[in-house]
Amino acid sequence: MAIMSIADAYKAAIREEMRRDPSVYVLGEDEDIPGGMGGAFTVTNGIGEEFGSNIAVPTADGSALEFKGMDDFGKIRCINTPISEIMISGVCVGSAMAGMKPVADLQYGDFLFCMMDQLVNQAAKMCYMSNGQVHVPMVMRAPCGATNRGAQHAQSLESYFMHVPGLKVICPSTAYDAKGMMIQAIRDPNPVLVFEHKLLYGGKRKEAGQLSAMGEVPDGEYTVPFGKAAIRREGKDITIVANMLMWYKAVQAAEELEKDGISVEIIDPRSLVPFDYDTVLESIKKTGKLMIVHEDHYNCGWGAQLASYVAEHAITDLDAPVVRLAATDTPTPFSPGLEKFVIPSAKTITEAATRLAAL
Amino acid sequence: MRGFPKKEKALGMYRKMYEIRMYEESIYYLFLEGIMPGTIHQSTGQEACAVGMLYDLRSDDWMASTHRPAGHDIAKGISTRAMMCEMFGAKEGCCGGIGGAMHTGDISVGAIPANAIVGGNLPIAAGIGLAYKMQGRDNVCVCFFGDGATNEGSYHETMNVAGLWKLPVIYVCENNRYSANTSIHLTTFAENPAADRAAIYGIPSEVVDGNDVLAVNKAAERAIARARAGKGPTILELKTYRHGGHSRNDACGYRPDGEEDFWINRNDPVKRFRKVLIEHGFSEEELAALEAEVEAEIEDAVEYAKNAALPDNEDALKNVFWED
Numbered sequence: 001m002a003i004m005s006i007a008d009a010y011k012a013a014i015r016e017e018m019r020r021d022p023s024v025y026v027l028g029e030d031e032d033i034p035g036g037m038g039g040a041f042t043v044t045n046g047i048g049e050e051f052g053s054n055i056a057v058p059t060a061d062g063s064a065l066e067f068k069g070m071d072d073f074g075k076i077r078c079i080n081t082p083i084s085e086i087m088i089s090g091v092c093v094g095s096a097m098a099g100m101k102p103v104a105d106l107q108y109g110d111f112l113f114c115m116m117d118q119l120v121n122q123a124a125k126m127c128y129m130s131n132g133q134v135h136v137p138m139v140m141r142a143p144c145g146a147t148n149r150g151a152q153h154a155q156s157l158e159s160y161f162m163h164v165p166g167l168k169v170i171c172p173s174t175a176y177d178a179k180g181m182m183i184q185a186i187r188d189p190n191p192v193l194v195f196e197h198k199l200l201y202g203g204k205r206k207e208a209g210q211l212s213a214m215g216e217v218p219d220g221e222y223t224v225p226f227g228k229a230a231i232r233r234e235g236k237d238i239t240i241v242a243n244m245l246m247w248y249k250a251v252q253a254a255e256e257l258e259k260d261g262i263s264v265e266i267i268d269p270r271s272l273v274p275f276d277y278d279t280v281l282e283s284i285k286k287t288g289k290l291m292i293v294h295e296d297h298y299n300c301g302w303g304a305q306l307a308s309y310v311a312e313h314a315i316t317d318l319d320a321p322v323v324r325l326a327a328t329d330t331p332t333p334f335s336p337g338l339e340k341f342v343i344p345s346a347k348t349i350t351e352a353a354t355r356l357a358a359l
Numbered sequence: 360m361r362g363f364p365k366k367e368k369a370l371g372m373y374r375k376m377y378e379i380r381m382y383e384e385s386i387y388y389l390f391l392e393g394i395m396p397g398t399i400h401q402s403t404g405q406e407a408c409a410v411g412m413l414y415d416l417r418s419d420d421w422m423a424s425t426h427r428p429a430g431h432d433i434a435k436g437i438s439t440r441a442m443m444c445e446m447f448g449a450k451e452g453c454c455g456g457i458g459g460a461m462h463t464g465d466i467s468v469g470a471i472p473a474n475a476i477v478g479g480n481l482p483i484a485a486g487i488g489l490a491y492k493m494q495g496r497d498n499v500c501v502c503f504f505g506d507g508a509t510n511e512g513s514y515h516e517t518m519n520v521a522g523l524w525k526l527p528v529i530y531v532c533e534n535n536r537y538s539a540n541t542s543i544h545l546t547t548f549a550e551n552p553a554a555d556r557a558a559i560y561g562i563p564s565e566v567v568d569g570n571d572v573l574a575v576n577k578a579a580e581r582a583i584a585r586a587r588a589g590k591g592p593t594i595l596e597l598k599t600y601r602h603g604g605h606s607r608n609d610a611c612g613y614r615p616d617g618e619e620d621f622w623i624n625r626n627d628p629v630k631r632f633r634k635v636l637i638e639h640g641f642s643e644e645e646l647a648a649l650e651a652e653v654e655a656e657i658e659d660a661v662e663y664a665k666n667a668a669l670p671d672n673e674d675a676l677k678n679v680f681w682e683d
Contacts (some may be wrong), residue, residue: 025493071591073492082523087516090482091489098421098490109604117513121476122483129462130472130677131455135681165679189681234368 001216005202009175009217010043010141013182014086014103018051018077021101024186025051026139027079027088028105040107041143041196042203044078052076056195092138097126101186102138108153109142109195112161123191124166137189139182145197145245146332146339147207147297154332154339156244156295158195159302162273163341169273170226171195173244175215177270180224187223197244197295208336211248227274231283235265238353239283241306242293243269250293252346253353262357272302280306281314287318289356292343298326320359323352363639370641372414372572373632374649376406379430380629381657382439386429386446389661396448397460397555402430402443404538404570407628408533409434411575412501412595415583421469421487423480423502427601428473431503436468443660449667456670457678478504478511481530484518488526488592492631499527501579507538509552518594522561525591529582531560532596533569539605540613554596562592567630570628573635574617600626 001297004012018024032038032053048055053076054069058336069076079353081088085106092102106112112119122349127135146154168190170180178196185192232247233254242250254264257286265283269275282284284290291309292303325344332337364372383403389395402409409430413422416435424431427557438451445452445463452458453465454472461475471487474480484502491498494654508514509532520530532553536543549555557564563585567578575597582593600622605610611619 008665023494071492071523073489073524074495077493082516082519084516084519086513087482087485087520089515090479090513091486091520094423094483094486094488095490095493096486097483098487098494100486101488102486117476117479118482122474122479126472127681129458130464130466131456131457132678132681133454133464134471137681168680189683197658242554 001218003214004175004217006175006178006196006213007041007043007201007203009178010182010196011045011047013179013186014044015047015050017095017183017186018047020221023099024101024103025077025079026103026105027091028082029081029083029107031080032078033080037205039105041198041201041205043141043201048078053078054080077154085114086118089115089140090122090142092125093118093136094139096136097134101330103141103186104139105141107143108154109144109157110152112140112142112155112157114340118294119167119191120159120164124164127190128166135189136191138191140183140191140193142195143198144195145199146343147198147209148334148336148337148339150334151331156195158193158272159296159300161193162211162302162305166191167273168192168226168271169195170271171243172198172270173197173247173268174213175217177224177230179217180222181226181270183221184223184226186286195244199245204271207342211245224270226271227276228270229276229279230268230270231265231279232268233264233266235263235287236287237263237287237357238291239265239267239280239287240293240349240353241267241269241280243272244295246293246295246344249344249346250349253349256346257353260354262353264353277306277309277313280310281317284310284317284331288317289359291323291325291353291356293325293349295327295343297329298324299329301326320356323356325349325352364573364576368414369636369639370649372410372576373636373646374653375410375414376572376629376632376654377650378439378656379406379409379433381653382433382442383429385657385661386473387603394665395446397446398607399460400427401601401603402427404623404628405533405535405599406430407572407575408531408569408597408599412529412531412579413574414576415580416469416501416597417498418469420498421471421500423471423484423487423500424473425474425503425505426473426482428461428463431509432463432465432470432473435470437463437465437470439657440660440663441465443664444667447664447667448669449664450670450674451667455674457674478508478513479657480504481508481513481517484528484530485521485526488521489524489527491527497587499529499583501529501531503531503533505538506532506534506536506543506552507546509556510546518557518560518562521592525589527586527589528592529586530578530592530594532594533599534596535599535601537601537605540609542613553594557594562594566595566596566598569599570626570631572628572632579582586590601660
């Protein structure tokens with residue numbers, strides 16, 4: 001057992017799976033360039049050193065670059081790629097069909113849109129179209145969340161992919177889950193999108209507004225199965241379902257609300273496809289009140305799916321309308337004050353929960 | 360002719376070409392009769408590309424096809440019966456009736472599901488080639504695409520790494536001069552849009568008469584040998600022609616008569632090869648017997664497929680995810 005950041009927990013999972021299974025490999029832009037970061041958020045830093053990589057290193061006299069492992073793919077399993085999202089995703093699909101297990105780093109989840117054909121038309125449909133002749137075990141690591149970078153490096157886009165049959169969508173948010181769910185993702189025989197919140201990594205790259213998500217991580221292998229939500233806090237008056245950064249904000253709100261005698265239960269779904277509806281239904285039997293919080297946009301965000309599911313299956317357990325807090329239906333503004341304004345916060349959660357408790 | 364194939368191979372290639380021709384013709388008539396569901400993108404006229412490229416490939420060498428896959432699939436070894444069943448959406452189709460005309464494939468013969476997104480299969484084939492390299496296998500992957508695909512971003516993203524990483528993939532452009540209805544001269548400045556763009560990616564290329572099965576086969580042999588030896592990819596641009604329209608309802612009103620006459624009447628790949636075989640001493644009777652055999656096989660495939668069982672509704676719900 002060690003205390004580590006989420007970034008290091010992901011690294012531990014990837015490293016251990018690569019040691020265990022020679023078909024696992026990583027690829028991406030700046031995946032592990034010596035002297036570079038290791039992806040945009042340090043997760044794959046050092047992987048190339050252990051498993052071999054295509055790299056350029058300055059010569060001893062500093063006069064030039066020397067290139068190593070350029071196309072030596074029997075020996076290297078950490079591939080630094082060009083900025084080429086269609087290629088990265090397509091190579092994942094093809095190599096996965098042919099028996100490899102690619103783990104791709106996108107740097108920013110927003111770049112998923114540059115590879116939509118490969119994700120939606122190819123990866124998600126190969127097993128189905130072939131009537132189960134082939135399958136596509138690939139992991140796409142998509143850093144997400146608003147971090148003062150403006151509209152194109154800010155999105156929480158997990159809901160888009162929940163609409164695509166054939167893709168699994170997960171969003172780990174503790175160090176324990178990061179390792180266990182990444183191992184589960186690598187071993188899953190299907191395409192898995194892993195959304196990793198930039199403010200929770202706790203890596204060497206500091207971010208304004210980051211939260212400490214350091215946590216205990218067991219040594220060695222373990223898995224956290226998909227489709228099982230985590231109850232992050234027990235309570236009896238209101239159920240809040242929130243993922244990634246938002247459940248941390250909800251915990252801060254719950255501590256405030258407790259002072260006013262409002263007891264909040266917080267559920268982190270952890271995986272969105274498959275989704276653990278049962279844990280939510282159980283909780284609202286007890287509380288009768290449901291609030292959903294996500295950093296994804298309001299319109300068709302995953303909260304809309306959950307709210308409609310609850311309406312179909314358990315509306316009589318509710319004593320009040322479902323409340324949804326989400327990022328506004330605007331692109332994300334840069335100016336840090338505005339960015340805070342468009343995203344739910346502990347304060348807005350507290351206010352909305354106070355109103356809900358009074359109903 | 361120097362390097363003329365042995366008798367068995369020559370006849371084998373002709374048989375495959377004729378099989379594709381008869382299969383596509385029967386599909387055409389089944390559509391006219393209105394008894395076949397869906398749409399069609401026929402490969403009639405491009406038989407030499409499919410057979411020349413794939414005849415010498417091993418069954419564990421994978422092939423990635425396009426929305427016009429029948430010729431490739433039959434050349435790679437899928438039975439006409441399994442193909443025909445798929446066309447009827449039947450359970451015994453090569454993809455259980457789930458895939459359909461644009462997604463035919465059979466991994467046991469090395470045909471991955473055909474890809475109906477233009478250019479969609481290009482990076483997938485690169486991934487297959489990368490896997491072969493990582494696994495230390497001497498396999499090669501053959502990836503077909505049309506001239507239209509060379510204007511997709513996926514073409515350039517893929518060729519960039521295929522050359523850089525020396526992937527064992529043979530990229531085969533079947534240049535049939537039209538992107539659906541649109542002339543190649545409206546889509547690109549390049550005369551040979553695949554081959555002319557190969558050098559910038561460090562990939563050797565050849566422009567080949569795609570209606571000459573022996574020329575295609577020779578080029579394939581060279582490219583396969585290169586890839587197997589670890590020397591990387593080749594781009595082959597095969598000049599060919601669709602006899603029919605882009606799809607079911609396309610009467611080709613946009614093509615000049617002279618062009619059609621040149622390609623269809625004077626350069627039909629099946630007729631050309633038949634003539635070459637006769638010149639090399641094969642008898643009229645021998646070829647006629649082979650043709651009769653193929654015609655009977657196709658007729659049987661059609662009759663079988665017409666009466667084949669359809670999938671159960673529950674089959675539509677399977678294989679969304681792979682279960683270990």
